[in-house]
Amino acid sequence: MASEKDPTSPVTPLAPYPPLPPTESRTRAPEFYGFVAWTSTYLAFFLYLLWALLPDEYLVWLGVTWYPNREWAVLLPAYSIVLVLLTYLTYFALALAGTPDFSDISTITDSKALLPPSASGTPNPYLAHARADAVPELYDIPIGMVNRVLYSSRASDERTYDR
Known part of the structure; x- marks a missing residue:
């Protein structure tokens, strides 16, 4: 038998009103995950700007001994934009194909179209249902x-639709 704590069991399928x-089994984990994602994104962008804009002397003074070539600071965003545009172009081409x-x-x-059965020598099945009643x-x-x-024009309206 269903108990009062199980309002949608097979015995009582309707939920109670009110x-x-x-x-109260809510967890705050999504809030922490969102905060970590937000702060790490801003930290990564700040480090990217430091790498792209600071002169070599400042980076060495900060203790950074190796970093990628600076041309990648321009190439990565450019390649990203090209990748996004090619993705849209590919989906558009697949839709056209x-x-x-x-x-x-x-x-x-x-x-799935439902057309009337056509038999040779019979009148148009649409005309059979054209009576007023x-x-x-x-x-x-x-x-x-x-x-x-x-x-159709008025002159061609006089022809029958038995075909």
Whole structure:
């Protein structure tokens, strides 16, 4: 049997109203992780600026005996920007490569379209549901019929849609 402390058990699937107060098992670990990430990011940026902008004499005076060549202070941000731009360009190119041609039928319909069954020699199944008292079945309208209805001129409206 379900107890009062287990409000969403299979026996009592509905939660109680008013809702139970939250338990006090909260930890402050995410706050400490965020603080460490924030301070280490600022420290790394400060050291990067010292390495990029201070003359060699000051770095030697600070006790730094080896550091990468200063041209990397310019190359790392430049390469980072190029990498981000190439990433966007790659995703854009993959999206274009996955897009079907305009002449492809998948730009108009897909495999989930529900079209009426067509039998040779029978009238258009859409016209069978055109009576005023008829409740039509639910079908997707073919794009050719939509184009004929929306974009045909008055002279071509007189033709039948039995095809």
